[in-house]
Amino acid sequence: MDKMKVFNFNNIGLRQKLLIIYIFAVFIPITLTHIVFYQVTSNNVRTQKMNDISLTVKKMSNDFLIAIEDAVGISSMLYTDYELYNFLETKYESTTDYIHAYHDYYDNISKEVPLYSPVHSINLYTNNETVIYAGGIKQIDTLVKDSEWYKDSELVRNSYPVLTRRIGESGKLDTFSLIRELDNYVTIDSTQKILEIKLDLRLMYNLFNDVTFPGDIYLLNGQGMIEYTTNPKVNWAEGNIKYPSVKLPDDHVVFEESFNLKYLNNWKVVGVAQEHVLLEEVESSRNFILYLALINLIFPSLFIIYITSSLHFRILRILKHMRKVEDQHFELIEGARHGDEIGELTQAFNRMASKIKKLINEVYIADIQKKNLELQRKQAQLSALQSQINPHFLFNVLETIRMRSILKKEDETAKIIHNIASMLRKSFIWGKDWVKVEEEIYLIKCFLEIQYYRFDDKMQYHIDVDPDAYNCLIPNMSLIPFVENASIHGIEPIKGKGMINISIKSNRDHLICEITDTGQGMDKEEYERLLQSLEEAEDIGEHVGIKNVYCRLKLHYEDNFEFSITSTKGAGTTISIILPCIR
CATH class of the missing domain: 3.30.565.10 (Histidine kinase-like ATPase, C-terminal domain)
Structure with missing residues (x-):
């Protein structure tokens, strides 16, 4: 049974050896280095991008909270304003008395509203039948009591302000209002009074449409309903839409900021972005790393290929001429003389081939010439012997017999002799x-x-x-x-x-x-x-x-x-x- 062959590095060709050196000493180290560098850079860029986006969502949440707190501040101020209560509770005997009271008090409130940018207007609802329902004063009638904002805020508006949506001029639930019951000064004959602070129609758009956020923003109430969103595919103004029902991208990343205030209990600002959008900068850095890796690989590879090709070509040239020596072709290797080991080997081969060729010319060619002369002499003897038996003699004899058969009227015999002569002539001629x-x-x-x-x-x-x-x-x-x-x-x-x-x-x-x-x-x-x-x-x-x-x-x-x-x-x-x- 043959023993298993033991691996020996000396049995591998020179080109394969150089290739192994290149792979383990250049290609693998450079590739691994760039992979590690890319992973570290990608993680750092991703972390930084996530932090920046998280800060953007936090900023939008803070801006929203500041706007709502401004409206809450106005509501608190009016909630403790005794003159406002007196204005709404008074039983006016004539229209003139109401108009004087309206101008004396409500005009001052109207002048203060523009000082608060989130506030669009203020409405006061009352069931005092002696007031005129105009200029921001509205009646609490059956229509108001049947409205969604009235029902939604009924249980809590007497404790703290309630942020809700109501139907605006467009006929959709796109108007945000802060509702609060005015019950700070209550008497036996007190009428019902409700304060509505209508927020600016562009407030939500200005707060949440931040160009630096690469995704969609959702404003959710405590029940998980979408109050506002920048997602154009979600028609939030049509009615109550649950956030879980929205189809999010497969590679989405979520950023959340919650509010724990009474009037924003469990409200959230949710930012949804696609991960591949977040990693665009990572991809750009990946391309840079890839180009750098290619440069680091291409130039060393070309240089190594040039060196190995030179060595491989020169060694193959020597092997090619050595194989010719096996067939007794002693050609010298032409080209410039080089001073390295392969150049010395080439010169040694040329000296060896010259000496062997000279030796053959002196000894073997002389012997071959002698044998050729002997062979030519024997060939001449054989030719002389063959010439003694000339095939033409046979053809002439057969032709003579055929002619005599024709003269004697033996046509069949003459035809057969003619056929025999034709076949013999054909069999003797093999050059064709x-x-x-x-x-x-x-x-x-x-x-x-x-x-x-x-x-x-x-x-x-x-x-x-x-x-x-x-x-x-x-x-x-x-x-x-x-x-x-x-x-x-x-x-x-x-x-x-x-x-x-x-x-x-x-x-x-x-x-x-x-x-x-x-x-x-x-x-x-x-x-x-x-x-x-x-x-x-x-x-x-x-x-x-x-x-x-x-x-x-x-x-x-x-x-x-x-x-x-x-x-x-x-x-x-x-x-x-x-x-x-x-x-």
């Missing part, structure tokens, strides 16, 4: 690798006519070739060995007659060649042995012709052809070849 289908068919016809002459009508044949296929090129003598096998090994051994069919079809880019015989065929064992020999590249005796053709097809077409053999014992054999059509 490619032939037209037309030439191959001509040679096949010569062979089949000779066989027909030998066996008379025992062997018949039929050739069918598409006209477009005649000019296609195929490897020389790539079909005739199969025709020969069909004749010699297929038809000859049988007792009866046999038929050989040759079909060549042209299908655009392919030639489809089929050679079928009705001979004895092959049994399963012989058929499988033939197919196996084709794949194992081994010669198998009598089928050497098939193997030779298959190897040449592989050589010319590689895997761009199809070759198949089907054979049945006693029925015959079919050879199918599909080749690329080369015109």
Whole structure:
């Protein structure tokens, strides 16, 4: 059992080593530093932003409280004003008496109202039937008693002021008023008196629409109802809307300021902002940190890449020339000489290559030249021997016999001799690798006519070739060995007659060649042995012709052809070849 390989840093390539050094010494430390710096900066910015927004909400709450306290101060002043009570309690005998009393007292109050910016106007409600209901004096009639502000403040307005909303000139609940029962001086015959301090219509807008707050402000009463909001999607002036029913953003952050005064018991100012809006400054700082990190990474990375590429290129160049030495190519490494270790290694390689090349030239090339001379001498002897047996002598003899057969009227014999001469001439000429289908068919016809002459009508044949296929090129003598096998090994051994069919079809880019015989065929064992020999590249005796053709097809077409053999014992054999059509 092999031992487990122990990790060794020396087995890692130079480029990988430099990359590891860069990752652990530069990339990871810089990345971690910037991540920590970003986290700390983000937390600091977020905390500061949250504090600023909290102060904004607190300021709006204080401003609201100051405005309400101003109105409460006016109500307290009027609540203890005996002259006001006397003005509203007096039973006036005539209209003139009331008008004098109105001008003597109420005009002074009207002059003081503009001194308080939150206050829009003051209304006095009474059920004294001797007063004139005009100029801020209003009657407590059935309509007033049925109003929402009257009912809402009925239980507590005799104890302390009540801040409520009432229907304004727009017909909506958009007017804020401070309601207080005037019951400080009560007698047996006292009438009911109610003070209404109507706040400025723009007060809430001026208080809560702070441009520095990045969200929506809600003013909630003690029951959690929305009294006012800057959210344009909430129509607060239509009626009572519960704050929990408002759909808030998923990433919302809430800021609250509560009031614990009697007249603002559990009222709240609630600020709702989206966290991503709060962190816009954090994101801007993140971009700055990201750009800084990229700068810190890009420039060192480019510098390290430049250095490593130089080292890697020079080392690869040495390795490339050393591999050439294995193939006996002793090329020197060109370029400027450098003083570092790689430069010294390059110079040492050049000296070594020069010495080896010189040694080979002095020893081995001389020996090779000697052997080449000996080989040329033997080749000359072989050529001289071959020239003694000239194939043209055979062709001339066959041509002489053919001519004598023609003179003696033996036309069939002359034709066979002509076919034999054609086949011999073709078999002696191997310098031509490619032939037209037309030439191959001509040679096949010569062979089949000779066989027909030998066996008379025992062997018949039929050739069918598409006209477009005649000019296609195929490897020389790539079909005739199969025709020969069909004749010699297929038809000859049988007792009866046999038929050989040759079909060549042209299908655009392919030639489809089929050679079928009705001979004895092959049994399963012989058929499988033939197919196996084709794949194992081994010669198998009598089928050497098939193997030779298959190897040449592989050589010319590689895997761009199809070759198949089907054979049945006693029925015959079919050879199918599909080749690329080369015109």
